[in-house]
Amino acid sequence: MTDNLNIDELLNGLIDGELNAREETEVQRLIAHDERVAQRLRELQNCKVLVGSLPCAEAPAGMAEQIKASLGRSAPIVQPPLRIEQVGAMHLLLRKVAAVAAMVGLVAVLGAVVYTIVSSDSDTERPVAVKDWERPVGELKTVKPEVRVAAVTEKRALKPAPAEMEFTGRLELETKELAIVEASINRAIEDNRLLERISPERHGNDRVYTINCGSEALRLLLADLDNIWQKFDSARLVVETDRVGEQVVVESVGTGQVIEIVKQDSLAARIAVARDFAVLNKMEELSPGKEMFAAIDDAQADLTVIPKPVLTSSEKAMKERSSQPEEGQRVHLIILLVEHQ
Amino acid sequence: MQPETANISVDDADLVEQCRQGDSEATERLILKYQNRIYNAVLKICGNTDDAAELTQDTFVKIIENIDKFESRSSFYTWAFRIAVNLTLNYCQRSSRLRFRSLDAEESEHDAQTKQVLKTYLTDDASPDPAAVAQNKELCEMVVKALARLDDEQRAVVVLRDIEGMNYSQIAEVLETELGTVKSRLSRARGELREVMEAICNDG
Numbered sequence: 001m002t003d004n005l006n007i008d009e010l011l012n013g014l015i016d017g018e019l020n021a022r023e024e025t026e027v028q029r030l031i032a033h034d035e036r037v038a039q040r041l042r043e044l045q046n047c048k049v050l051v052g053s054l055p056c057a058e059a060p061a062g063m064a065e066q067i068k069a070s071l072g073r074s075a076p077i078v079q080p081p082l083r084i085e086q087v088g089a090m091h092l093l094l095r096k097v098a099a100v101a102a103m104v105g106l107v108a109v110l111g112a113v114v115y116t117i118v119s120s121d122s123d124t125e126r127p128v129a130v131k132d133w134e135r136p137v138g139e140l141k142t143v144k145p146e147v148r149v150a151a152v153t154e155k156r157a158l159k160p161a162p163a164e165m166e167f168t169g170r171l172e173l174e175t176k177e178l179a180i181v182e183a184s185i186n187r188a189i190e191d192n193r194l195l196e197r198i199s200p201e202r203h204g205n206d207r208v209y210t211i212n213c214g215s216e217a218l219r220l221l222l223a224d225l226d227n228i229w230q231k232f233d234s235a236r237l238v239v240e241t242d243r244v245g246e247q248v249v250v251e252s253v254g255t256g257q258v259i260e261i262v263k264q265d266s267l268a269a270r271i272a273v274a275r276d277f278a279v280l281n282k283m284e285e286l287s288p289g290k291e292m293f294a295a296i297d298d299a300q301a302d303l304t305v306i307p308k309p310v311l312t313s314s315e316k317a318m319k320e321r322s323s324q325p326e327e328g329q330r331v332h333l334i335i336l337l338v339e340h341q
Numbered sequence: 342m343q344p345e346t347a348n349i350s351v352d353d354a355d356l357v358e359q360c361r362q363g364d365s366e367a368t369e370r371l372i373l374k375y376q377n378r379i380y381n382a383v384l385k386i387c388g389n390t391d392d393a394a395e396l397t398q399d400t401f402v403k404i405i406e407n408i409d410k411f412e413s414r415s416s417f418y419t420w421a422f423r424i425a426v427n428l429t430l431n432y433c434q435r436s437s438r439l440r441f442r443s444l445d446a447e448e449s450e451h452d453a454q455t456k457q458v459l460k461t462y463l464t465d466d467a468s469p470d471p472a473a474v475a476q477n478k479e480l481c482e483m484v485v486k487a488l489a490r491l492d493d494e495q496r497a498v499v500v501l502r503d504i505e506g507m508n509y510s511q512i513a514e515v516l517e518t519e520l521g522t523v524k525s526r527l528s529r530a531r532g533e534l535r536e537v538m539e540a541i542c543n544d545g
Contacts, residue, residue: 009528016502018509018524042466047535050462050484051503053474059380060394064372067401068365 011041015048113286117279166330167215167262167270168240171253174233174340181231181337182207188224192217209335215262215328222255229255233340239274242267248274252281262331353417360408372401375418378505379425385500386429388489396432400425419514422505426497426515433493451541455479460542463535487537495530502527 010027013019019027031038175181185207189198197213211218229235237253239261248271250257257277264270356374359367379400384393403424411420458480462469474480488496494516501507501515512523 008532009524012528012531013524016509016527042468043463043535044531046462046465046469047531047538048503049469049471050459050474050538051488051499051534053469053471054385054481054484054504055475056377056504057381057384057390057393059376059397060390063376063380063394063397064369067372067398067405068369070398070402071405 007037007040008044011037011044014041015045109286110283113279113282117275117282166332168332169247169261170238170334170336171258172234172236172238172336172338174235174338175231176233176340177231178205178207178337178339181228184228185209185225185335185337188221191224192220194221205339207335207337209337211331211333211335213331215259215331217328218262218331218333219259219328222259226255237261237274239270241271248278250274250278250281252285253277257281262333263328265329354413357408357411357417360405368405371404375421376401379421382422382500382505383425383429385485385488385504386426386493386497387433388485392432392436396425396429400428403428415514419507419511422501422507422515423517426501430493430497451479451483455483456542456544459483459538463538463542483541484538487534487541490537491530491533495526495533498523498527499530499534 007030010019010023010030014024014027031041173181186200189195189200189209194211194213194217197217198209198211201208201210211221234251235253237250237258239248239250241247250261261270261274261277264273352374353371356367356371360371376397380393380397383396383400384390387393387396400421404421407424411417455477458477462474474484488499491499497516498512501512502509507515509520509523509527512527513520516523
């Protein structure tokens, strides 16, 4: 039975032309030697011809229209989905363009910030808050842009480059609560025994404190001023560089940032840190949410928070303070306190 | 009726692509190109003209709705026939009882002369003349009835090979089965078909 089925398969393969050369040769030899196999081949061939001779039926007329009608009922043929696809593609393209435009805008803003900072270092004609060291303190009130340019130009000729280890700078503070702030500053000076090293002067409503001390003494002073720092409407630190007439201006500076800049052991390091803070503060100022900078501030807590000395007794505090002011870098700082209009 | 598969494939690729892009004219050309062949195969498998028309229509609706899913790894020709044969075999499975009752009722309608002609074709050493067979309507009806007696899957293999003219590989693609299965199924189908036709000839 199995042999017959296998022979039938081979015979059908021969009829349909599906055998390979070896199989065909084998089957032909089988047919030639066995009449029953030859008879079976003819039967299968005739069967195939009978089925294959059946007339072809044609589809009913209007089949195509009926199919199109069915397609219309079930779903719009192909064009509507294509249209939706095109609209979707257009929306996607518009969104991509908007995203690219936003990216370009962001890069432009950042570029402008960086340019502002960098150009402040190289543009010597830029109006900056600079003290004319050789002039009487009374002339410091002329802090108008055009006057500042003149002051810078004049300073180039008069002031020598600051020493490598000495910090030289100017801190400009504006407040609406001038009396309260002045009292706090005076108390801090007195508490830190810096009366000999700080010479406060009054010019109209403005106060000028010329400080010559060590960086540690300044740190203690600023630590005391940290409590009133929020009363300043603006706080700007101008750091002198080794090039005459060039300064780095740090807007919205904090007490921690001032200390961080001052305590650097070289002029180059002070300038680099000041530039970093200038960029950071500028970006924070331009950032609507300021969340990023809050996170940065948290991460750099040591840069912005001044660790105050822990006082366990008045004697200890007195002892510590009497020995600390001479420590650290030499600092020459002018604090200009003006009333905010 | 041997399909010109090479030419069909080249033309089909263009038509299918145009059809995918919503070209209704290409869709219509695709329908007109295959409607008779699919209808003929479906009719020979299901045995009823109305059902064949409906199944053919359903086949094309399904083809066009799923044209985006068609992958060019297989030919459109075998893909379209796969849909048609699947739909038809599913239909046959659902309506098998009704179909057999209908065949039994028509069993005794053939005259003795036609039966003798068929018997001659089956036993004669000479091959039957296809033209003469096609012109003998009574004889064709007997062959169709013999086909209807086969299992659905065996009938589908015989139709795809002897009527549609597909090779074994194409049949395997359409039925989604192995080549060996096609060979054995076709061999059994032809053997049984011959026995059924002999039985029809000898009956009454």
